[in-house]
Amino acid sequence: MPGWMVVSCDYSDDDIRAREDYAACCCAVHNIALYLWEHGIGMKWTTGEVTRDHRFFKLLGMDYSQTYVVGLFWYGYPRTIPTQHRKPVAEVLSHVVSSPPEN
Numbered sequence: 001m002p003g004w005m006v007v008s009c010d011y012s013d014d015d016i017r018a019r020e021d022y023a024a025c026c027c028a029v030h031n032i033a034l035y036l037w038e039h040g041i042g043m044k045w046t047t048g049e050v051t052r053d054h055r056f057f058k059l060l061g062m063d064y065s066q067t068y069v070v071g072l073f074w075y076g077y078p079r080t081i082p083t084q085h086r087k088p089v090a091e092v093l094s095h096v097v098s099s100p101p102e103n
């Protein structure tokens, strides 16, 4: 495993802000994953117990009371690329707007 990346997010007292901050971090992660994959580097998202252990925060110099871990990401060049089995889009998409609504 050539590399590990940690993405963290600060807590917020404002519920909406907190949700948007988490969403923004997830978008950033997704963009990073797409960028890496363009260069043949795979990435795996993990949120195992270690990501909530205060010793992990100490190791990284992060404040346990101020921030939380969005993900610990393994990345590297894959030896093999697993095949994926996805549901057809029609099975998970219930409604598509095909034309803009009339005024």
Ligand SMILES: Cc1cc2nc3c(=O)[nH]c(=O)nc-3n(C[C@H](O)[C@H](O)[C@H](O)COP(=O)(O)O)c2cc1C
Pocket (backbone or CB within 6 Å): 044, 045, 046, 047, 048, 084
């Ligand atoms: C928020 C989040 C947390 C995840 N945590 C773990 C984890 O702790 N352990 C793990 O093996 N995979 C974890 N994954 C990876 C998923 O299991 C899955 O492999 C990844 O999202 C790719 O999806 P796919 O299997 O549909 O291709 C996590 C994914 C997300 C989005």
